[in-house]
Amino acid sequence: MRITVCTKRDLPGCVALNHLLPRLAGHRVQVLMSEVARPHEHSLPELARLRRFERDVPNRLLFPALDRMPAPPGRLLSFGHLSRRHGTACRPVREINDGDGLAALKSFRPDLVVSIRFSLIFHEEALAVPRLGILNVHPGELPRYAGLFSPFWTLLEGRDTIGCTVHWIDRGVDTGPVVGGGRLPVDPTRSLAWHVVHTYPLGVAALLRVLPDVLAGHPVPALRQDRALRRYRSLPAPEDFAAFHARGMRLVDPTDHRTLLGPFTAPDGSGPATAPDGHRPVTPAVGDAVTPVR
Template sequence: MSKEAMPLRVVICTKRDLAGALILNQMLPRLAGDTVMVLLSDKTRAVENAVPELAEMKFLERDLPIDTLFPLIDRDHGDDAALATFAGLARRYGVTIQVVEDINGAEGESLLRGFSPDVLLSARFSLIFRRNVFDIPRFGTYNVHPGALPRYAGLFAPFRCMLDGGDAIGCTLHRVDDGIDTGPVVGIGWLPVKPERSLLWHVLNTYQAGLDLFFTMLNGLRHGVVPRHLEQDRSQRVYGSLPGREAFDAFRAKGLRLFDPQDYKEILRGFVPTDGTVLEHVIAGAALEHDIAGAASEHDIAGAAVEKGEASCCCAHA
């Protein structure tokens, strides 16, 4: 006779951006019956303002959906859409969602200790966990990293994999330790590379494979099964930073694109109520039409994003 599945107390740490919203839409329906707390980061990297392509990615991942589209949806309580905004997720699933600036400080540590989590998952969170925090969950703290470790440690891993000509992007579930992307690995899931699709499409779809691994592990934990971990071969580790102009030029020279208007609209439509008017209003209002769909080239949208002087945020990169 099998053990009865045990409900768990789960903390999800992710980013307040488009990918973070997609991650929560994938995770929260699968955690029914568990007690869940969601923590969001708003970390920014000033260096992203200096490179037009990074400013472009930031605009697409955060500024347009978070500052323009989501508020329009939330104003009208667009709860009949397939996907929910952060506010909609809190309503739909009855979870607490809050932004934290310092997860390792006294306030962040107190918040986690007060919740008493069984397990914590970081997916695109950007903030580095210190031992005083990652040792709190009784089953440990895990990270879903959008790159196959140890080869694609660090930032902008999907971009680096595509630039290298990889035929699939790995997504690694690993336990968090004192390093950065150095902890023992539970497993690696894979997203086949589709050259006709944009980098942004790959970034937004890479996490699913790692989340599936997490839920497999979680199901084991519910029944008292401790996951197996494999130490990384540090000799194979390559840590990447944010790319510069030469890397982006090489990416385009391979016929690859950072974004595609149709890819992007296809993803955003999932958040829009069934009549579709919200997204069309955004397009008509020039947020999409001028900056994306009407852009003659990636350089046009990148330049427009830089001119807006937006603060950096991306962790497509992390």
């Protein structure tokens, strides 16, 4: 089968690919990566802080240093090492409904598209390309947390778990039938960034449970969303971030940062890897007593 995986070129997207690509062995796989930068990232300091953690540090510092190494030093692989190990290029795209993204999608002719943190909305022409459809991994409980920043809104509202929903993409936004999902227990000692990274592997696991039947053309039980329960969320406003901090929660955290980067830099996620010159660390010492992402 031919499978296109659409994700985002950032830390959570890379972690999700690490969980997904090994399970797609035997299929022809194309990886398309969005690089969406929202205008609010430059005007809201909270969004700028998240961008630095999720994109700037991995893409500008960590991953290029790892890619220069002949072999990956850690348990999780950078985009470059994922490409080498699985024989598929991770290609950045600006659009998916026209331009480079649509051209890449059409030329590959996938049977199925899997979308995980892609940040681009599929419209008619792109929706029509894969004969089996498009499955999306949404980091929130649907229909209650449709839209953007679902883990943030879940934490702000004091929920005990963060849902991750696998659903078919239709012509709406986060409106398609649900085929699976998982729940991450909220850890009040951890940051939003930690919860975001740990939510996606649950969705990947749920996706993999239904994937064999989807690819075989077997009926997959799907639950239509109750539109009466739907709440669509957009980006938080400054007052939402203020309320988040007032509850004692953190967007990012240095300890979490080290814990999340640890699996990329050492096999046990507990220490810094050295650069090719053998002297300069790729990243500061990483890891703590909490088990990192696996």
